[in-house]
Amino acid sequence: MSTGLELQDVTIQFGGLKAVSDLGFHVAPGELVGLIGPNGAGKTTVFNLITGVYTPTAGRIHFEGKPVPGRKPHEITRMGIARTFQNIRLFSSLSVFDNVRAAMMMHLKHGILHSLTRGPAFQEEEQSMEARALELLDIFGLADARDQDAKSLNYGDQRRLEIVRALATQPKLLLLDEPAAGMNPAEKDDLMKLIRFIKDRYQLAVLLVEHDMKVVMGICERIAVIEYGVKIAEGTPKEIQCHPKVIEAYLGVSAE
């Protein structure tokens, strides 16, 4: 039985439109896979399928051998899949720190119902949670901003906070939806380093949707290309770059 994430013949239909069609790919534990395709190819839809926001019309999605569809999004998060959003969805008027804490609560022994009994065990847990949140914020250079409202951060920091928040759920698989969007070249370079760093530090598998080819080609070990919801190619960055179908559908568009 395979571990990691496995999609087989996944299809989702909205009315007459097949947004994703017979899609299959695999992300092994610890692997960094890119998912690319032109605008509207269905990349975010794939994320929504994996995280339980949508249920596939047909096909199978397994994570660590267990079926994913049919579970609620919060249950899937508890299985170890976390994500960021293409259009930032932070808890805008919560502090940076509370954004991270909100994503940690499900792993606490003292669940959200038992927090009124503030015994020593609770305090200890609270402290270790705080330490972990600070470590994550520190890695992403956000520790100084911990008490600011999330909405007051600049765009790049909001994107970084999205990643921190996703990591706070202690995932085994991290889905990044255009993490480099809106970042300048220097920020993008930092981001690539950070993604590599957290992947090793927390032994993550990463599935990356990204438009910036420099980022995708720079860090992905394997890339799947979709167009109109159909996978048209899969391979190493080198293979993808000279794949005729990809050039036609995607890279050919940008005249470089």
Add this chain to the structure above:
Amino acid sequence: MEQFLQQLLNGLFQGSIYALIALGYTMVYGVLRFINFAHGDVFMLGAFTALGLHKAFGPALASMPWPVSLILILLASMAICGALGIIIELLAYRPLRNRPRLNVLITAIGVSLFIEYTAQLFFGATQRPFPELIPRTPVASTGGLTISVAQVIVLATTITLLIGLRIVVMKTRMGLAMRALSLNPTASTLMGVNNSVVISFTFGLGSALAAAGGILYASLYPSIEPFMGIQPGLKAFVAAVLGGIGNIPGAALGGLIIGITETLVKGYGQHFGIPSGYSEAVAFVILILILVFKPSGILGKTEREKV
């Protein structure tokens, strides 16, 4: 001057009860983005639950000093009505979670009517005297001001509950989950928050506060009937909108404003050509004015949609 202060105080007592009810509207709106029109009826059920408990455990309660029996009845009624609120959400609103919001809104009106007429079936349509849980004797009449024990207790209870709610929302993990959910339900569920549990908790908490409001209200105006929740419920709804729907301090502030304005109009309206009978209309005039001039309410924030 004394009369003015007296009116102001009366308005404060009245308003603090509106505030308690308004909190339920605003919290439910915060997590589910709809107005639970059955909320005023939970307020009514709070008063009837207290009446029932008082009847059932009369002799035992009579042997205790009144503050103890009051606290027991208050807590028990809050727990019972809180559970009721959770059940209402579970049976009536949860099945419609992913339906258009209008469906839920209309269902809420249906639930409200259902509770009112079911209550009428069981309790009858006539007014019933509410037991004297709090002595109605005046506690002080200094400087021409009269304040009853009941009024003091109403205010003290309201303040205690408001502080308690503030702690729950700002300091506990459940409160953090509530705030996260109200800001972005999709993100909160994808960060592992079980939204259904949080929504149930919110309904329970709001309903418990409404029940407390019902008991306090009945202590000030000690005659209760199945439709007693409609007017205070509507005014509390206006209070919640006035303060900024979804905003907890706003709801408390809105409640006070409505209560005080209403009492002042009752007391002084006739000097300005507004008969005291029209005081009931004040809340709704205020509602119209807010909707025209500041639709987001006093403390509400206008959220800009991202395009």
